[in-house]
Amino acid sequence: MSLNTTASPGRRKKLLIGLSAFAVITMIVLGVFARNGWLPRTDAMTGKRTGWFGSEPPAVAGGSTQPESASIPPSATPQLSKEYIYAGSRLLAVEDANANAAPPADLAVWRPSSGVWWVMGPGGSVQASYGWGTGGDKPVQGDYDGDSKTDFAVYRPSTGTWWVTKSSDNTYYSVTLGNSTDEPVAADFDGDGKTDIAVWRSSDGTWYIVQSSTSTTIYPVYGSQGDTPAPADFDGDGKADLAVWRDSNHTFYSVNSSNSSYLQISYGATGDKPVIADYDGDGKADHAVWRSSNGNWYIRKSSNASSLQMQYGVSGDVPVQNDYDGDGKCDMAIWRPATSAVWYIYQSSNAQTRTEYWGTTDDIPVPVFYRR
Structure with missing residues (x-):
């Protein structure tokens, strides 16, 4: 006896109709679930699981909070390079006057409670979430490997x-420099395109700088306690x-590295x-200052020594200036932790405000150049 496994044309037609109907119904149901937020998803900023399926993930979803054991994510291929400067320890971008603009800065926060860095991608997506650090640490992001x-x-x-992680080869290293009262002041002091590890000691005004070009440490003295x-x-x-x-006399003091001349600019209040x-x-x-009492920015342009004054922000905001639109000019920007961690960015390219929600009220804003 033979067994015929081939369905008749009539049966095949009914089967195809049934499968098509099932697919259509499934798509409709999924669409309804998606519109109402019922599909499972993880909030990038809170780490909470929402939707009708699945369980809540661990509180930290980006990796270890201990630098000693964290694995380093793959690095992207470098493209246009920037020159970097720093305000305090915040990494900023500077373009050559005749250079093409490089990609803009990315919005990012560091979460002290978990040690996780959250970097925003296109459309508010999570570009990166990475555990590096622990409570009590200070974020000191920079371009330490020159990529x-x-x-x-x-x-x-x-x-x-x-x-320090290294995006160029996915490794990390540690350096001991400083004590509990020193201020981290990482910057490219030797001009080799790499961030130098450095601290400033307010008690005696000494800078301790490990030059990446020679691996030697220099100890210049500049400034005094209270600066x-x-x-x-x-x-x-x-x-x-x-x-x-x-602050006592609202004055900037600096030493030009090009000729060792001194510069003194009284500005602000x-x-x-x-x-x-x-x-x-x-x-x-x-030279520029931000006045928290009225939200005013006061900027003295180095190109012509003219001053710009603009109200942008309110008391309680955190200034997070950087080049967010990629035009080679720093944009005035503030981060408002009091209202759902909102970023307000005044784009220099079009004089328009960009508004983004990224972070939680206890985070530390740390703009980065991640998409390279």
Whole structure:
């Protein structure tokens, strides 16, 4: 007896109709679930699982919070390079005056409670979530390997240890420099295109700088107790200059690395916050302050010594100036932790405000150059 496994044309037709109907119904149901937010998903900022399926994931979804054991994500291929300057320890971008603009800065936060870095991608997606650091650390992101891409890094005051990832080869290293009262002031002081590990000691005004070009440590003295360190490239030679902001007399003091000359600029008022960056796109850092009492920005352009004043932000905001639109000029920007961690960015390319929600109220905003 033979067994015929071939269905008749009539049966095949009924089967195809049934499968098609099932597929249509499935698509309709999934569409309804998606519109109402019933499909399972993980909130990038809170780590909470929502929807009708699955369980809530662990509180930390980006990797280990201990630098000693964290695995490093793959690096992207570098493209256009930027020159970097710093305001405090914040990484900023400076373009050569005649260069094409490089990709814009990415919105990112570091979460002290978990040590996770969250980097926003296109359309509010999660571009990267990576555990690096722990509570009590200070984020000190920079381009330590010179590949034009931000490397995640933290400074641990309790031990004076720097933990640095390297995006170029997916490795990490640690360096001991500093103590619990020193201020991290990482910047490219020797002009080799790499961030140098450095601290400033307020008790005696000493800078401890490990030059990446030679691996030697230098100990210049500049500033006094009560000053705020503010290294940046004021003379446009590609090297960060030693600089401080003295709040008591609202004055910037710096030493040009190109010729060792001194620069003294009185600007703003006592209580202002220094927000040094290249706002006019001439390749030099501009002296600038932000006044929290009224949200005013005061910017002295290095290109022509003219001043710009603009109200942007309110008391309680955190200034997060950077080049977010990729035009080679730093944009005024603030991060508002009081209202769902909102970023307000005044784009220099079109004078329009960009609004983004990224982070939680206890995060630390850390703009990065991740997409390289």
